[in-house]
Amino acid sequence: MCVIQTKNLTKEFKGFKAVDNLNLTIPNGEISGFLGPNGSGKTTTIRMLLGLAEKTSGDIKLFNKSLKTHKSEILSNVGALVDSPSFYEHLSGFENLKIMQLVHNCDDTKIQEVLSIVELTEAANKKVKDYSLGMKQRLGIAIALMNDPKLLILDEPTNGLDPNGIKKMRELLIMLSQRKRISIVVSSHNLFEIENMCNYVCLINKGTLLYQGELKSLLNKYAQHNVFFNTSDNTTAKNILKDYNTNIRGDKLNVNTQLSEIPKINKILVTNNMDVFEITHEKTSLEDIFLKLTEKKEPKKNV
Ligand SMILES: Nc1ncnc2c1ncn2[C@@H]1O[C@H](COP(=O)(O)OP(=O)(O)OP(=O)(O)O)[C@@H](O)[C@H]1O
Ligand SMILES: [Mg+2]
Incomplete structure (x- = not known):
């Protein structure tokens, strides 16, 4: 079963195709990587998947239902982290979550539960402006978890983190996938940052799909x-x-x-x-793999 499926998904900005006929098939119950270099259209795609941006054309299905016709039902089951999460910086992590609890009308105990999952219990009463980047990213995930999502869509959650922060994020996502059975999509421009947590990857470049499937097969073939x-x-x-x-x-x-x-x-x-x-x-860089995949798609012309 697929958790996300797009058909010919396209987004144009004044005639420029940021996302170009994208056919994504993302499996349920896994951590999938959504990979592409800077400017390849990851955030634009994710914003469309979350109904934050209008598509120019194409179809989007989440949980096998059309986003167009079942938007609120679908989005009530999705947690997301897109762009830099915005918080009330002068409030504590706990107070930020309290606001979300009121928004989602969920149980009081939920706050402690998500704080513990993202390991922010001890820092719960610290003001968010004094949080490190890694702590802010984890608070963003805590907020995304408040409504018990079945699917988490995270746009570059490891961006800017140091190796330890990346490791912590990886462990957190693996735990959420295995224990809470949440399907997770993680975008990144760095394959090797996410290679230890994803079995399945979608690679895009210039808004078009270069590869989707098992990460192992990709590395065996091209790395x-x-x-x-x-x-x-x-x-x-x-x-x-x-x-x-x-x-x-x-x-x-x-x-x-x-x-x-x-x-x-x-x-x-x-x-x-x-x-x-x-x-x-x-290791081969993601750029090298992209180069090989693009060469394969566009055979060199004889001049
Ligand atoms: N609102 C907008 N108006 C015009 N062009 C845009 C807009 N948003 C994105 N673009 C363009 O669409 C393309 C894809 O951008 P997008 O932000 O989706 O890439 P990305 O893969 O998320 O990149 P990064 O890794 O840097 O976050 C880029 O060329 C970008 O300049
Ligand atoms: Mg982006």
């Missing part, structure tokens, strides 16, 4: 990595690995390959009496 071997004799190692794409970089032998090849390469080197002191690797 080449620069693997660095520090060996006792890199020139000999290079000759031994003649079937691979290699070159010597400084005091290391660089092999452009898939990560699954590392043990095999290591074995080849060791059985050929090479000492391997260190193996490191640098």
